[in-house]
Amino acid sequence: MRVLVPFAAETPKTRLESVLSPAERAAFARAMLTDVLRAVVEAGHEPTIVATAPLELAAPGLEIPDDVATAVSVTVDDRPLTDAVNARLPDGNATTADAVAVVMADLALATPDALERLLTATADVAIAPGRAGGTNALVVRDPAFTVDYHGASYLDHCAIARKVGATLETIDSFRLGTDIDEPEDLVEVLVHGRETDRALAYLRKVGFELDDRDGRVGVRRDEASMTETR
Ligand SMILES: Nc1nc2c(ncn2[C@@H]2O[C@H](COP(=O)(O)OP(=O)(O)OP(=O)(O)O)[C@@H](O)[C@H]2O)c(=O)[nH]1
Numbered sequence: 001m002r003v004l005v006p007f008a009a010e011t012p013k014t015r016l017e018s019v020l021s022p023a024e025r026a027a028f029a030r031a032m033l034t035d036v037l038r039a040v041v042e043a044g045h046e047p048t049i050v051a052t053a054p055l056e057l058a059a060p061g062l063e064i065p066d067d068v069a070t071a072v073s074v075t076v077d078d079r080p081l082t083d084a085v086n087a088r089l090p091d092g093n094a095t096t097a098d099a100v101a102v103v104m105a106d107l108a109l110a111t112p113d114a115l116e117r118l119l120t121a122t123a124d125v126a127i128a129p130g131r132a133g134g135t136n137a138l139v140v141r142d143p144a145f146t147v148d149y150h151g152a153s154y155l156d157h158c159a160i161a162r163k164v165g166a167t168l169e170t171i172d173s174f175r176l177g178t179d180i181d182e183p184e185d186l187v188e189v190l191v192h193g194r195e196t197d198r199a200l201a202y203l204r205k206v207g208f209e210l211d212d213r214d215g216r217v218g219v220r221r222d223e224a225s226m227t228e229t230r
């Protein structure tokens with residue numbers, strides 16, 4: 001199966017601007033991308049990054065395992081997300097063997113097992129929704145289906161599947177349902193990240209830790225680490 005990983009290579013993760021500098025957001029986005037690629041490769045697939053700008057996989061302080069570097073390819077497409085993905089979905093001549101999966105690069109908690117559940121679904125369209133109505137990952141087998149990202153795209157994608165007569169399966173997955181968009185989402189990385197995850201390691205490196213002093217769980221940041229990485 002073709003697995004696409006869209007990646008906004010320039011000015012990524014703007015909604016984290018209150019807690020991370022531009023350089024830190026870029027590094028954190030790259031760490032999450034690496035974790036997602038590793039999970040896709042460990043699930044037995046060879047992902048293609050659909051990046052808005054040319055991209056070297058390795059970056060300063062970010063080593064890429066050899067098996068990941070070998071399996072991953074990069075294609076550059078500077079069109080908006082929806083157009084770039086629609087250009088790569090199954091076309092009219094597609095058979096079910098030509099299924100295409102789209103897995104977002106900010107699913108910091110994604111694991112091979114969680115991806116496997118999505119990638120082995122047999123419906124014409126299988127969707128792992130994100131909280132607040134996004135579409136974190138999906139598999140498309142029906143050539144009549146097109147994506148329309150942003151807003152409550154999960155609901156829009158359900159409606160499009162109904163309209164074209166495609167069977168639909170929703171994958172209920174905490175790990176695929178957690179995309180890291182807002183500062184409060186960093187809690188999920190600190191709580192549920194695995195010790196081998198680059199995203200967890202990066203947040204720790206720049207001084208983030210859980211903060212439950214007032215009884216609710218948030219994150220706080222060590223001031224000394226901040227000045228080193230900005
Ligand atoms: N190829 C491509 N990927 C995109 C584009 N916009 C977002 N993405 C990727 O799509 C996924 C979901 O992105 P969002 O969370 O909506 O956007 P973001 O740029 O990561 O973050 P914000 O700037 O905070 O909205 C991530 O993997 C992004 O890297 C785009 O225009 N083109």
Ligand SMILES: C[C@H](OP(=O)(O)O)C(=O)O
Pocket residue numbers: 081130133134135136148149150151152153154179181
């Ligand atoms: C791409 C977009 O991501 P979000 O902005 O919801 O994170 C979506 O899921 O439609």
